[in-house]
Amino acid sequence: xxxxxxxxxxxxxxxxxxxxxxxxxxxxxxxxxxxxxxxxxxxxxxxxxxxxxxxxxxxxxxxxxxxxxxxxxxxxxxxxxxxxxxxxxxxxxxxxxxxxxxxxxxxxxxxxxxxxxxxxxxxxxxxxxxxxxxxxxxxxxxxxxxxxxxxxxxxxxxxxxxxxxxxxxxxxxxxxxxxxxxxxxxxxxxxxxxxxxxxxxxxxxxxxxxxxxxxxxxxxxxxxxxxxxxxxxxxxxxxxxxxxxxxxxxxxxxxxxxxxxxxxxxxxxxxxxxxxxxxxxxxxxxxxxxxxxxxxxxxxxxxxx
Amino acid sequence: xxxxxxxxxxxxxxxxxxxxxxxxxxxxxxxxxxxxxxxxxxxxxxxxxxxxxxxxxxxxxxxxxxxxxxxxxxxxxxxxxxxxxxxxxxxxxxxxxxxxxxxxxxxxxxxxxxxxxxxxxxxxxxxxxxxxxxxxxxxxxxxxxxxxxxxxxxxxxxxxxxxxxxxxxxxxxxxxxxxxxxxxxxxxxxxxxxxxxxxxxxxxxxxxxxxxxxxxxxxxxxxxxxxxxxxxxxxxxxxxxxxxxxxxxxxxxxxxxxxxxxxxxxxxxxxxxxxxxxxxxxxxxxxxxxxxxxxxxxxxxxxxxxxxxxxxxxxxxxxxxxxxxxxxxxxxxxxxxxxxxxxxxxxxxxxxxxxxxxxxxxxxxxxxxxxxxxxxxxxxxxxxxxxxxxxxxxxxxxxxxxxxxxxxxxxxxxxxxxxxxxxxxxxx
Amino acid sequence: xxxxxxxxxxxxxxxxxxxxxxxxxxxxxxxxxxxxxxxxxxxxxxxxxxxxxxxxxxxxxxxxxxxxxxxxxxxxxxxxxxxxxxxxxxxxxxxxxxxxxxxxxxxxxxxxxxxxxxxxxxxxxxxxxxxxxxxxxxxxxxxxxxxxxxxxxxxxxxxxxxxxxxxxxxxxxxxxxxxxxxxxxxxx
Numbered sequence: 003x004x005x006x007x008x009x010x011x012x013x014x015x016x017x018x019x020x021x022x023x024x025x026x027x028x029x030x031x032x033x034x035x036x037x038x039x040x041x042x043x044x045x046x047x048x049x050x051x052x053x054x055x056x057x058x059x060x061x062x063x064x065x066x067x068x069x070x071x072x073x074x075x076x077x078x079x080x081x082x083x084x085x086x087x088x089x090x091x092x093x094x095x096x097x098x099x100x101x102x103x104x105x106x107x108x109x110x111x112x113x114x115x116x117x118x119x120x121x122x123x124x125x126x127x128x129x130x131x132x133x134x135x136x137x138x139x140x141x142x143x144x145x146x147x148x149x150x151x152x153x154x155x156x157x158x159x160x161x162x163x164x165x166x167x168x169x170x171x172x173x174x175x176x177x178x179x180x181x182x183x184x185x186x187x188x189x190x191x192x193x194x195x196x197x198x199x200x201x202x203x204x205x206x207x208x209x210x211x212x213x214x215x216x217x218x219x220x221x222x223x224x225x226x227x228x229x230x231x232x233x234x235x236x237x238x239x240x241x242x243x244x245x246x247x248x249x250x251x252x253x254x255x256x257x258x259x260x261x262x263x264x265x266x267x268x269x270x271x272x273x274x275x276x277x278x279x280x281x282x283x284x285x286x287x288x289x290x291x292x293x294x295x296x297x298x299x300x301x302x303x304x305x306x307x
Numbered sequence: 308x309x310x311x312x313x314x315x316x317x318x319x320x321x322x323x324x325x326x327x328x329x330x331x332x333x334x335x336x337x338x339x340x341x342x343x344x345x346x347x348x349x350x351x352x353x354x355x356x357x358x359x360x361x362x363x364x365x366x367x368x369x370x371x372x373x374x375x376x377x378x379x380x381x382x383x384x385x386x387x388x389x390x391x392x393x394x395x396x397x398x399x400x401x402x403x404x405x406x407x408x409x410x411x412x413x414x415x416x417x418x419x420x421x422x423x424x425x426x427x428x429x430x431x432x433x434x435x436x437x438x439x440x441x442x443x444x445x446x447x448x449x450x451x452x453x454x455x456x457x458x459x460x461x462x463x464x465x466x467x468x469x470x471x472x473x474x475x476x477x478x479x480x481x482x483x484x485x486x487x488x489x490x491x492x493x494x495x496x497x498x499x500x501x502x503x504x505x506x507x508x509x510x511x512x513x514x515x516x517x518x519x520x521x522x523x524x525x526x527x528x529x530x531x532x533x534x535x536x537x538x539x540x541x542x543x544x545x546x547x548x549x550x551x552x553x554x555x556x557x558x559x560x561x562x563x564x565x566x567x568x569x570x571x572x573x574x575x576x577x578x579x580x581x582x583x584x585x586x587x588x589x590x591x592x593x594x595x596x597x598x599x600x601x602x603x604x605x606x607x608x609x610x611x612x613x614x615x616x617x618x619x620x621x622x623x624x625x626x627x628x629x630x631x632x633x634x635x636x637x638x639x640x641x642x643x644x645x646x647x648x649x650x651x652x653x654x655x656x657x658x659x660x661x662x663x664x665x666x667x668x669x670x671x672x673x674x675x676x677x678x679x680x681x682x683x684x685x686x687x688x689x690x691x692x693x694x695x696x697x698x699x700x701x702x703x704x705x706x707x708x709x710x711x712x713x714x715x716x717x718x719x720x721x722x723x724x725x726x727x728x729x730x731x732x733x734x735x
Numbered sequence: 736x737x738x739x740x741x742x743x744x745x746x747x748x749x750x751x752x753x754x755x756x757x758x759x760x761x762x763x764x765x766x767x768x769x770x771x772x773x774x775x776x777x778x779x780x781x782x783x784x785x786x787x788x789x790x791x792x793x794x795x796x797x798x799x800x801x802x803x804x805x806x807x808x809x810x811x812x813x814x815x816x817x818x819x820x821x822x823x824x825x826x827x828x829x830x831x832x833x834x835x836x837x838x839x840x841x842x843x844x845x846x847x848x849x850x851x852x853x854x855x856x857x858x859x860x861x862x863x864x865x866x867x868x869x870x871x872x873x874x875x876x877x878x879x880x881x882x883x884x885x886x887x888x889x890x891x892x893x894x895x896x897x898x899x900x901x902x903x904x905x906x907x908x909x910x911x912x913x914x915x916x917x918x919x920x921x922x923x
Binding site (some may be wrong): 003020023024027028030031034035037039040041042070300301302304305306 | 815
């Protein structure tokens, strides 16, 4: 592993597999235990530096760090010196002077974690940057698929929805293809980036044509404000063409699973009965997120680096 | 003051001596001498007419922490410039005779280059109504170039009126071609890289659409149009088409668009953030070809100093723009002269003669010949210099060339016979 | 590269395949004798890497000699080590307990070499998080001395007096293709 986890595009197959294997071993070590705590990172300090509200990601990282006995500081941009105009660099240097070993950063600007990595000596973990990447989400998605289907090589994954604005989609495209999966992006053309043709994926505008051949359907959150910018005409039309409901779900193969990174818009991109079905891994993904983030923190901080 | 430049190769020709006297070139010949003259040894150096920049941001008034007229003038002189056009997006905006005269006077006081103010096209650069263009033209600053640079005059009706109105002033509208609705939140060239980096794309079409519209308007009303910092292959095609139809359009390209590509954005280092953005390899080659064949008339720096805190940040919150004055000639050397696309006369034409003509500057862009104003520079074409941001004369450090080795070094610059640069150093 | 070749430390084979088999058999006999009635409660928990196959071998020999089935497991100690910062990050290994767990049972930790005792301490910490055995004992193939903690083995295959500079390595067929115990002189 490198010193930072900035993007899934940066992970080669060996590194990505190491993270998933480590997560599996951590799960194994903690299986059935009452006390889910390991002494591994005692004396290490992890800072969650969140410039965007994301309770679920922040809690997941916090839990992961605490289960490894690291000290955790949550630094939210709101109500802090950041809201008084302190720069990202000054904030980072301040946190490092306080002894942080790793900074887990969520930021609305693409590339903010890359900038941080230039300014601090400790490790930087990207917890979502703008519309760029969210590598730990992709790692937990890959982990979930591997647990459910037993493999990633050759698995056909359909990623459906607002690819243009989705850091989850980007990270999954790079990670899943690195691990041998075949990825198809399904979206209206307005919600696909202009440069998508250079990605190692298949592109389709037709969800119904893709579903029967998919082992995994990953639904992306669609924000309603996109409607006002004319990315699609109406929520109803979007839902009708690109939403996953029970009728569409019936077109899936027997073992196919349905994923969603959350938070969901029930009734928009995913119907409530689909989200709650046995195919859905949505709750499982949350649990796996903690294991994968423990693995990442261990691999970044568990040695002499 | 009298100066004899010994053995300079004028436009790369055979070595000759130049006698500079009373602000003019008194003689060009062999073994010239004059009593009491300062002798400058120019053995191996190329003499070019002093460069003219159509596009400089001097930041004064308003952001003197990033640049002042004086520091920017010094940077310009070190780059071989004898005249620079100071863009209007200062604070306050240069949209009145008072502000353009202030900038002009500051330039006179610095005395290192002729600082020629550009006037805003619209009040406050807001794109709503015309500024008092005539008053600026009639002021001591004698404004001939009008631009809302940084903003596009997007309203087609307003653009038409501006083009028409400046005809009476022998002026030109220099358009920052960017359809604003297509570039909301734009951060870099739209394409494969922007898709992967998650940075909002700035499509080439947003520039090309405005250029296409404006050349049609310029033709319709019979006015002069100048296009700022052309950045795409498609823009070059449109300009070529317009010129073939006789439209009075001129265009400029920046040094950075001749050398750098969008690949620089991979680092997320905002020193490479600029508007219009760095484009693809294909665009870079089309721009070089367009400059070489004259479709693009001029190299203009778009020298845009920014304070450290405006650049040392996340990409999206950083200000666009990069320094250019001190390295422009070196970049042209590397991208056009060394590959054989442009000879020394071509360099003089694109960096001095044509920009002076576009800006209607009488004393600049003249031949190096007896009787002409002594505005010239001496260049060591064999030198190679590694760019050190700390060594720049600009008050800012946002050069995209840091650590890069570039060919050529300006050894001396003369403004009306007075050395502003000697031995590669600014004259105090 | 010019210059003198880097000296390769000499390795001496102290135990060959037959020796290792004999030692394991003896340990199995000792286990049966000492455990007595507790044999049914016995769980042999190997410390990866080589303690894991060693535990399975011991269980097989105990079973062969006594007829009693013996549970085995492995417990990875990496996440409990106190020396993680001394080198690059280590890959994790398996932690697998028998379905009946370890609560109330006699756990014998199995490792290849007992040296400083730090691995055993880490294993005890890991075991504490995994359950509450009735008692914990320790079996090692080789005890080479130089303890840094108050820990001793209950079953020792072979005591091997060494200097600190020496390296003791155990190879097992399951992990290394052959059974042997090697001593290497410290390099320089």
